[in-house]
Amino acid sequence: MKRSIRFLLLAACFPFCAMATQADQVKAAHAWIRMLPGSLPAGGYVTLQNPSASAATLVGAHSDAYAMVMLHRSTVDKGGNSSMRGVDRLDIPVHGQVALAPAGYHLMLQQAAHPQQVGNTVDIILDFADGSHLHVPFLVRPANATD
Amino acid sequence: MKLSRFVCLTSLLVAGLLLAACQHEEAAPWQLTDISGHMPDLSFRLTDDRGQTVTAADYRGKVALLYFGYTHCPDVCPLTLAHLHVAMQQLGTLADSTRILFVSVDPARDTPQALHAYVSAFDPHVVGLTGSPADVEALTKRYRAAFSREPGKADGDYDVSHSSGIYIFDSSGKARLLATPSDPQDKLVHDLHLLLSTGGAT
Numbered sequence: 521m522k523r524s525i526r527f528l529l530l531a532a533c534f535p536f537c538a539m540a541t542q543a544d545q546v547k548a549a550h551a552w553i554r555m556l557p558g559s560l561p562a563g564g565y566v567t568l569q570n571p572s573a574s575a576a577t578l579v580g581a582h583s584d585a586y587a588m589v590m591l592h593r594s595t596v597d598k599g600g601n602s603s604m605r606g607v608d609r610l611d612i613p614v615h616g617q618v619a620l621a622p623a624g625y626h627l628m629l630q631q632a633a634h635p636q637q638v639g640n641t642v643d644i645i646l647d648f649a650d651g652s653h654l655h656v657p658f659l660v661r662p663a664n665a666t667d
Numbered sequence: 668m669k670l671s672r673f674v675c676l677t678s679l680l681v682a683g684l685l686l687a688a689c690q691h692e693e694a695a696p697w698q699l700t701d702i703s704g705h706m707p708d709l710s711f712r713l714t715d716d717r718g719q720t721v722t723a724a725d726y727r728g729k730v731a732l733l734y735f736g737y738t739h740c741p742d743v744c745p746l747t748l749a750h751l752h753v754a755m756q757q758l759g760t761l762a763d764s765t766r767i768l769f770v771s772v773d774p775a776r777d778t779p780q781a782l783h784a785y786v787s788a789f790d791p792h793v794v795g796l797t798g799s800p801a802d803v804e805a806l807t808k809r810y811r812a813a814f815s816r817e818p819g820k821a822d823g824d825y826d827v828s829h830s831s832g833i834y835i836f837d838s839s840g841k842a843r844l845l846a847t848p849s850d851p852q853d854k855l856v857h858d859l860h861l862l863l864s865t866g867g868a869t
Binding site for chain 2: 555558561562563596599600601602603604622623628629630663666
């Protein structure tokens with residue numbers, strides 16, 4: 521009898537346990553876009569926290585507001601030369617966080633569907649390795665915002 | 668005889684120490700990298716973001732901050748210009764004697780109009796400069812600042828890798844300091860303040 525109750529409890533819990541996707545685990549904070557004039561590509565920034573005990577991996581992002589959203593990383597080499605590279609995967613460590621912040625990891629946002637305005641929020645969907653998605657509102661800030 | 672030699676040596680030693688102390692004091696004021704005598708004077712002939720032909724002589728009398736970048740750079744260039752904007756705010760009225768020269772390493776896309784919209788979004792002390800690829804390259808080479816166009820993407824878009832240093836010239840066009848984007852804001856403000864208040868005499 522006791523065993524069957526335990527089984528029932530497990531069976532009842534199982535669908536919920538299975539639904540804990542990477543997108544469910546990850547919390548987004550300080551999400552913003554640096555507004556640049558005209559149709560210039562803009563940088564998107566967000567801090568991703570993973571308080572859970574299982575790994576989460578960001579593999580990309582998309583948005584109705586931009587035709588192209590790419591995960592990039594800026595680096596400066598020893599000679600002081602600055603360049604950008606596409607990034608396929610970005611791990612958010614267990615019980616840790618990753619900052620997409622100026623001069624490091626960022627979302628490169630191109631081909632805006634319509635001109636953005638400072639103070640607006642733009643919905644960007646972060647795509648995780650397990651196929652789950654996290655909707656994050658990004659605040660549009662002026663070009664000369666620093667962080 | 669021996670005593671006089673001792674006195675002589677001692678006084679030489681003391682003089683030497685004093686001299687070293689003075690030199691130490693003289694070498695100390697800058698917090699950024701001192702490039703005085705290691706880089707040539709500011710010299711160029713380019714087109715500004717209002718479409719006017721300008722040369723380095725047009726900026727004599729101002730402290731000039733030379734930075735190479737391009738407008739399709741969404742991350743590092745805007746951050747650098749945003750930091751420079753904060754520095755200008757901290758300098759207050761002294762900022763009026765300063766010009767930030769943002770030289771495009773992507774003259775094919777960066778027309779004066781495009782540059783004007785871009786630099787205006789950051790700070791009123793920024794001047795956008797563009798020109799023929801040869802003129803831009805000559806200026807980058809003059810300051811050993813490399814740049815290269817990265818392999819293109821599918822839609823003809825491309826990125827440009829470029830030097831991230833900020834070259835600082837005094838009001839007579841002499842190269843004085845080099846800042847990198849990782850240098851703390853305080854150092855830049857400190858050194859600009861010194862350069863602006865002493866007129867480059869330090």
